[in-house]
Amino acid sequence: MxxxxxxxxxxxxxxxxxxxxxxxxxxxxxxxxxxxxxxxxxxxxxxxxxxxxxxxxxxxxxxxxxxxxxxxxxxxxxxxxxxxxxxxxxxxxxxxxxxxxxxxxxxxxxxxxxxxxxxxxxxxxxxxxxxxxxxxxxxxxxxxxxxxxxxxxxxxxxxxxxxxxxDAPRTARVERRTNETTITVEVDLDRAATPLIRTGLGFYDHMLEQIGKHGGFALSLDCVGDLHIDEHHTVEDSALALGQALREALGDKRGIGRYGSDGPAPGVTFTLPMDEAIASAALDFSGRPYFVFDGDFRRERVGDLPTELVPHVFRSLCETAGLNLHLTVRGENDHHKVEACFKAVARALRQAIAREGRELPSTKGVL
Missing domain, CATH: 3.40.50.1000 (HAD superfamily/HAD-like)
Known part of the structure; x- marks a missing residue:
């Protein structure tokens, strides 16, 4: 040998x-x-x-x-x-x-x-x-x-x-440049580290930090966007770049859990509480993007993040990561509800990207 x-x-x-x-x-x-x-x-x-x-x-x-x-x-x-x-x-x-x-x-x-x-x-x-x-x-x-x-x-x-x-870490670096945003994302799925997020939107930074922290992987994301116009391009493109980085870091997806929920067992949806709010997330790295959202928000914004963009973040993430994600949220306080969504998805990601061996978790032979 x-x-x-x-x-x-x-x-x-x-x-x-x-x-x-x-x-x-x-x-x-x-x-x-x-x-x-x-x-x-x-x-x-x-x-x-x-x-x-x-x-x-x-x-x-x-x-x-x-x-x-x-x-x-x-x-x-x-x-x-x-x-x-x-x-x-x-x-x-x-x-x-x-x-x-x-x-x-x-x-x-x-x-x-x-x-x-x-x-x-x-x-x-x-x-x-x-x-x-x-x-x-x-x-x-x-x-x-x-x-x-x-x-x-x-x-x-x-x-x-x-x-x-x-560790043969699963890493990726993605640079996304358009006329509207310039973004650099780096992920290491096999190393925990303090997330480093800079988008110019304080509350959005805080939410993306939840993805890295509770997802259990190293994440840095830097975005310079056209915030003088509005937040849309910065929020959307950051999610698209992050999804692309996750997909590239996973490679052929051999050995991953594939399915994840924010509960203790794969495939079992578990509600994540945050005070009066609860959110649940179940996802599959199937390679087929699909997003289902059940929830609503009363406030127009939480901090500097428009609440109408919250579902759009996850839809964009699914598009480039090849994720099937079902996300549900209930509660009274919109800050708690938004944060619960990000934490629930992060915990589901943590489970789905975890290494379990070398087998490809698919009967099709490809993901």
């Missing part, structure tokens, strides 16, 4: 890099934040680890081998004590001006691995802190993760890397 390899740089990736770029004493040894729990998670996901490091002039008078070896051995011992072993440690000792074929980003050190058919190259990756590590990954044809550092930039931390590789 093939296994993926995580190739990792050493200085600045596993251990912090000092100002003089040489970890030549025990006092300089500091581990990068989050590296050990992240590597444990990746180990449990089946990854093997190989260190690939440039150590400029190692073994010369400028960088004696004995000053390198002690801190290096201690680093290896700490990893081993935590249950993290390395398949190999590959070190190039040349100076940059020598242009050695073994120096990253060149692949001279990788010759035995390029011939190894037991490696799952499709899942393998490289983690480093420098652009040369990214180029090394590109040369190797694997995914690159550049750690975020003040010296070299980058956008990743170890927690995010472990999530991206071990």
């Amino acid at each position: 093939s296994r993926p390899i995580l190739f990792v740089d050493r200085d600045g990736t596993l251990i912090e890099e000092p100002a003089d770029f040489q970890i030549d004493s025990f006092a300089k040894l500091r581990f990068v934040e989050g590296v050990i729990p992240a590597m444990l998670k990746l180990r449990d996901a089946g990854y093997e680890f190989v260190i690939v490091s440039n150590q400029d002039g190692l073994g010369t008078d400028a960088y004696p081998r004995d000053t390198f070896q002690g801190p290096h051995d201690l680093m290896m011992h700490v990893f081993e004590s935590q249950g993290i072993g390395f398949r190999d440690v590959l070190i190039d000792e040349s100076f940059p001006h020598e242009n050695a074929p073994t120096r990253k980003p060149q692949l001279g050190l990788m010759t035995p691995y390029l011939k190894d058919r037991s490696i799952d190259w499709s899942r393998s990756a490289m983690v480093g802190d420098r652009p040369t590590d990214v180029q090394f990954a590109d040369n190797l044809g694997i995914r690159a993760f550049q750690l975020r550092t003040p010296q070299f930039g980058g956008e990743w931390d170890w927690t995010g890397i472990a999530h991206a590789l071990a």
Whole structure:
């Protein structure tokens, strides 16, 4: 069975890099934040680890081998004590001006691995802190993760890397641009995070936050719309973009619950109470958009959101997500009723997108 390899740089990736770029004493040894729990998670996901490091002039008078070896051995011992072993440690000792074929980003050190058919190259990756590590990954044809550092930039931390590789997250980024709105939506269905919503409509932001929070997934949505005209385009297009992101993140929908309600059991509608109001939602990621709404509102607006647009939000969401949604609401206070609708749909989404295995939940063979 093939296994993926995580190739990792050493200085600045596993251990912090000092100002003089040489970890030549025990006092300089500091581990990068989050590296050990992240590597444990990746180990449990089946990854093997190989260190690939440039150590400029190692073994010369400028960088004696004995000053390198002690801190290096201690680093290896700490990893081993935590249950993290390395398949190999590959070190190039040349100076940059020598242009050695073994120096990253060149692949001279990788010759035995390029011939190894037991490696799952499709899942393998490289983690480093420098652009040369990214180029090394590109040369190797694997995914690159550049750690975020003040010296070299980058956008990743170890927690995010472990999530991206071990959890195989269902993510999507959708950009929707029209003459009326400019929208960016990002979702990660396998990670909970504080929702980040900016539409220019405070109450609508609060309602979309309910989708992410109670849906149990990471959601960010930024919309710049023609609010000088009215709210319609901003509200509608945000829902359309969110639905598209959900559909793209779900992919072929293998392993999902598919059906959801805001109750404890799939397919069983459960009323969600909010003070005097109750709302119920039942949905199906059938691929066939259909929306049924039973309810009404007395007020023209709640905050800056016209209540006539509330059903339209869910109808738009169904259209691009491929959802069949039945939504019912009763109550006296329109604020409570609107919020109950969003929370009920969110809880139904949480159940429907949950992973339950690898089977496609359809006798048709496609969703």
